[in-house]
Amino acid sequence: MLKLIDDERKELEYIKSENARKINNKIYKLKSKNLIYEGMLSDTYHTFDSLYFQRMILFAAICNQNKNISWKSKKHEDGTMYDNYFIVGINTPKGTYTYHYHMQYWDYFKVKELKNAPKWDGHTDKNVIRLLSLEELWKI
Numbered sequence: 001m002l003k004l005i006d007d008e009r010k011e012l013e014y015i016k017s018e019n020a021r022k023i024n025n026k027i028y029k030l031k032s033k034n035l036i037y038e039g040m041l042s043d044t045y046h047t048f049d050s051l052y053f054q055r056m057i058l059f060a061a062i063c064n065q066n067k068n069i070s071w072k073s074k075k076h077e078d079g080t081m082y083d084n085y086f087i088v089g090i091n092t093p094k095g096t097y098t099y100h101y102h103m104q105y106w107d108y109f110k111v112k113e114l115k116n117a118p119k120w121d122g123h124t125d126k127n128v129i130r131l132l133s134l135e136e137l138w139k140i
Helices: 002-032 048-065 103-108 125-138
Strands: 070-073 085-092 095-102 112-114
Touching (some): 048 070, 048 085, 048 095, 048 103, 085 103, 085 125, 095 125
Parallel strands (some): 070 112
Antiparallel strands (some): 085 095
8 A cells, every 4th residue: 555655656746747847848949939938937926037036135135234255246257247247146154156137236236346256166056055154154
């Protein structure tokens, strides 16, 4: 009986992941033909645009509360940058964490401006947990 339940659970998880893969492929095809704006896609509670804006506000709050270790720049370390974007980062005890934002949000980040951003240390979205290490700086 337990084996049957476990097999059914695995089957359901496989179906769910396959459905997600098919939906993502369909979105990719529509986007490549300029037939969909993914920012308006929703989980029925929030759109991607809303979630990205909220993330940006939260990151601005973190950076603005930690001005001594935060920075922003209109250029990457090598002098390049995506059109109409800037990079903002914070140097946590566990390493740097950064995001790119549209220039319209530049003034939300009240941190020091660097001519060029520091060299990228290879962090990815999986390293967002680095932000929790900021607590180490608050200990007395």
